[in-house]
Amino acid sequence: MGEYRHTGGHHVHAKKAFEGHINYDPKKGFSISNEYMKSLGIDHLKVTSTQRRLFGELAKSGKPNTLKEHTRIAVESLVSGGEGKLTYNQARNIVSKSLKSLKAANVKTPTTIPWNS
Structure with missing residues (x-):
């Protein structure tokens, strides 16, 4: 887990949600x-x-x-993708790290609802 530029994989909070945000860098x-x-x-x-x-x-x-809705979606998506192997608490722990990363970058609101603009 970490910055996308180091891990690749899946952005926990959908990167499309923050496109155009002045403080958001998808590589980070x-x-x-x-x-x-x-x-x-x-x-x-x-x-x-x-x-x-x-x-x-x-x-x-x-x-x-809101970021609250995006956080809920991130948790539910990880749990769904875990198909019973990932608990709700495990997903919340992962998503909380992503949320801390967004807040540290001063990203407080999404710019769009992904795939629905």
Whole structure:
């Protein structure tokens, strides 16, 4: 886990959500490597598919586009991709590290709802 430029893999908070944000650099975005996901039994494709579905639901709901909603989606997506192998608490722990990284970069709000602009 760490900055995307070192780990590759999956941005825990969807990088598309922060495109154009003055303080966001996707290369520094918090990510988990494909190898680490595999070791935890996380299916990267399923995580991304769940993210797309949940962001679509957020867009249709009319709820505000907040970092809180994006954090919820990140947790639910990891749990879904873990297919019973990753607990909710494990996912929350990973996502909290991503959230700390965003806050340290002074990224407090998303710029868009990914795949729904």
